[in-house]
Amino acid sequence: MLRAKSVGRISPPSTDVARAEQLSRAPMLAIKSVEHMKTYFNRHSTERKGKGWNSKTHPSAERVAWDLNGGDEGRAWVVRVLAGRYRANPEVLDEQYAPPSVAHEVAACAERALSAGAREPLTYIGAGMTGIVFVDANGIGYKVYRGLYDSMRSMAVNEFEWLTVAAQVLGSRVVHPLCFDRDNLVLGREFIQGKPGGWASNLSDHHRAIEREMLPHGWTAPEFKEDSYVFPEGSPKTPVLVDASMAHRVGDVLLAYVDEIITGVRPWLDERPPDLGFVLRVEASNGTITRDDANVRLLTLEQELA
């Protein structure tokens, strides 16, 4: 983009240069800038027909300006981003869960998304209690966990593992995970273009059905929140679950999980022996594991404490 500046014979207007500098620098753009880019591309697209548009050696001033503003690649990106505009707007922040302090965290979280492989520029999509979500230039949704401490770490690991199983079991009813960066705590998943669901849309029935299908695979459903589903644009209209926090392991999957912690295959994160003891007792009484299977492990956990 900046290369175009030196190729042009005529000095481009400073607004075009400013935009180019902003695009080359910014890890993310304010949605306002993206809207201005759209206005620019709309206003100037007729200039493509002008002389020198396709000349490599003597491009027209209009072509130089176009490239400084992001060029064809930039225009395609703007169209993609603005298709989800109403959610890529700080005003639709999940007010119920997101503390007002989220604005201060956005830049640092964007940096972590980039370290995890996101391609700039990033657009802010939304935030909840656990994560800040961006969509990158490739159209991948990156959830950056808000904080690098143990309980966030275990939430992130659990969400990634849940989504990995759920993608097999539930198909297009759940967002598919694409990558997970354990050091930066960044989860890359499909980005679903559409409208977030509300309490009114009977999503709780849908959520119960998801739980019924996940239980035989060793997991409850995640916590139910009204904005955890997105209704995708176009058909089919099936809501897609995008937020998978707070699901619990049951049955054999729970036993394997406890065994992995006891034997050191998995690190102890925020859960302590009494926490694991609690879930073992709950699931023994729910009947997803036997009392004997629970008791052996409870004994080991008690020795852990001694």
Ligand SMILES: Nc1ncnc2c1ncn2[C@@H]1O[C@H](COP(=O)(O)OP(=O)(O)O)[C@@H](O)[C@H]1O
């Ligand atoms: N993959 C995605 N596609 C589309 N929108 C998403 C996606 N992931 C998150 N969002 C939006 O961002 C918001 C916050 O993400 P979420 O995973 O719910 O974080 P938290 O666990 O903190 O609530 C969601 O409510 C949703 O509106």
Ligand SMILES: [Mg+2]
């Ligand atoms: Mg959420």
